[in-house]
Amino acid sequence: MTSRRSRSAVPPGKTIQLGLFPLSVQLRRIQPSFNEWRYYGLSVQPDLFGGAALVRNWGRIGTAGTQRVDLYPDEGAAVNALTAMIRYRLKRGYIVTQS
Secondary structure, eight states: OOOTTOOOSSOTTOOOOOOSSOSEEEEEEEEGGGTEEEEEEEEEEEOTTSSEEEEEEEEETTSOOEEEEEEESSHHHHHHHHHHHHHHHHHTTOEEOOO
């Protein structure tokens, strides 16, 4: 029996290189054996008060899903939160999509 947490984040023989400071990333986790078809989108956008917002969208593929907006004092702090979230999601079995 395999554990749900023991999955590889990147398919064998494939590596994905992100930009140095990504502002937008789309992730997905598809596992038919667990009836899982999930997506997770992250993007950094400016807010109206001179700061930055990390916009997160997630849910089952084919649905509207859920959206959350986290506010940060500047773009650097938002990008740091985005990269931390990418690392966390990759550990959970998501892969980066090219779209």
